[in-house]
Amino acid sequence: MATKSTGGTEKTKSTEVKKKLNVLIVDDDPLNRRLHEMIIKTIGGISQTAKNGEEAVILHRGGASFDLILMDKEMPERDGVSTTKKLREMKVTSMIVGVTSLADQEEERKAFMEAGLNHCLEKPLTKAKILPLINHLVGA
Amino acid sequence: MQRQVALIKQSLFDQGYLDEQFMELEELQDDANPNFVEEVSALYFKDSARLINNIDQALERGSFDFNRLDSYMHQFKGSSTSIGASKVKAECTTFREYCRAGNAEGCLRTFQQLKKEHSMLRKKLEQYFQLARQAGPKETARRPK
Numbered sequence: 001m002a003t004k005s006t007g008g009t010e011k012t013k014s015t016e017v018k019k020k021l022n023v024l025i026v027d028d029d030p031l032n033r034r035l036h037e038m039i040i041k042t043i044g045g046i047s048q049t050a051k052n053g054e055e056a057v058i059l060h061r062g063g064a065s066f067d068l069i070l071m072d073k074e075m076p077e078r079d080g081v082s083t084t085k086k087l088r089e090m091k092v093t094s095m096i097v098g099v100t101s102l103a104d105q106e107e108e109r110k111a112f113m114e115a116g117l118n119h120c121l122e123k124p125l126t127k128a129k130i131l132p133l134i135n136h137l138v139g140a
Numbered sequence: 141m142q143r144q145v146a147l148i149k150q151s152l153f154d155q156g157y158l159d160e161q162f163m164e165l166e167e168l169q170d171d172a173n174p175n176f177v178e179e180v181s182a183l184y185f186k187d188s189a190r191l192i193n194n195i196d197q198a199l200e201r202g203s204f205d206f207n208r209l210d211s212y213m214h215q216f217k218g219s220s221t222s223i224g225a226s227k228v229k230a231e232c233t234t235f236r237e238y239c240r241a242g243n244a245e246g247c248l249r250t251f252q253q254l255k256k257e258h259s260m261l262r263k264k265l266e267q268y269f270q271l272a273r274q275a276g277p278k279e280t281a282r283r284p285k
Contacts, residue, residue: 031183031219038168038176074214107205122220126164 021045023135024064026056026083027072027099032123036070039127043134052076053083060092067137069096070125073104073112081115088116093136097130099123141143141275148268157261176270184223186263191216192255199248209247210239227257 023045026034033049040047048057048064055076056069069087073080084096098112098120113120121129152158162177169176195212198205217232219225231254238246 029187029215029222030223031180031187034180035165035168035204038173041144042168042170101214101221123218124161124164127168136237 001093021067021138022065022139023047024056024059024066024094025049026053026069026075026080028052028075029072032072032099032125036125039125039130043127043131045134053078053080053086057086057090060087060090065092066094066135069094070099071096071117072099073101073108081112084112084115084117095119095133097121097133099125141271145272145275147262148271152264152268156226157257157264159224160224161221163224167281178272180223181265181269184219184225187219188216188228188258192217192258195251199251204242204244204247206239206242206247210236213239225258225261228254228261231257261285 021040021044025033025040025041025047027033027036027049028051033051037047037049045068048059048066050059052075053071056071057078069092071080071084075083078086080098084098087094087096095118096116098117099107099122100109100112100120101123104112109120119133121133153162165177165180173179191212195209195216198209199213213232213235217229217236220229220232231250235247235250235254238244238250
């Protein structure tokens with residue numbers, strides 16, 4: 001079941017996020033969902049979570065929309081590659097950032113990007129990794 | 141007591157149990173989520189216990205499905221990376237190498253070591269969090285060099 005959490009606008013060390021970003025976190029690992037949720041909250045965004053790609057697709061079919069989607073690659077039910085392709089077929093225009101492991105091969109990353117990602121980041125996600133993308137998104 | 145807490149935490153880094161990712165978690169913790177790091181640690185140990193059980197059962201069956209074992213260990217390594225569990229992560233990497241080589245004995249040996257490191261980390265973090273709760277709002281240790 002998808003869950004929602006709220007954040008607040010906060011000053012960060014390098015920049016202030018002016019607009020409250022709405023983020024979907026898609027990851028089968030509850031630890032990563034909690035971690036990414038906290039990162040988004042810390043930089044002033046609000047987030048919802050989905051346990052796998054299928055939940056993410058169902059959310060969008062129900063009319064949900066997001067500024068940013070953090071998409072894990074390896075998930076049961078529907079993986080990150082399949083989910084990204086499906087969302088793009090559904091005309092979802094959100095920024096989709098793939099989250100990969102260091103162990104992932106170059107070809108796997110390439111296939112993930114070609115599914116329709118805007119960017120790819122390596123785990124573990126940190127504020128420092130994600131802030132430049134988010135600032136680009138909100139035009140800060 | 142604050143100093144004792146800081147020393148215990150520093151020793152976890154010095155002995156290689158934790159890496160910089162743990163500091164990232166601490167930096168995310170705030171007044172609204174004062175137990176965030178402990179919460180995330182609890183999630184880690186709950187999920188890793190499940191994975192250890194799955195791998196134990198798979199190894200006990202005797203027939204080594206290296207793809208399945210590698211898949212379990214991929215998840216385990218991912219969680220260990222997210223929490224900064226450095227020694228556990230290293231054993232996960234070694235195990236996956238043995239899976240790729242089809243080396244059953246290597247897998248068994250490495251898994252025993254992994255369980256040992258995991259258990260040790262759990263004990264040390266439990267001790268750390270218990271002391272930290274007693275000490276009250278904690279100072280952040282210096283980022284290890």
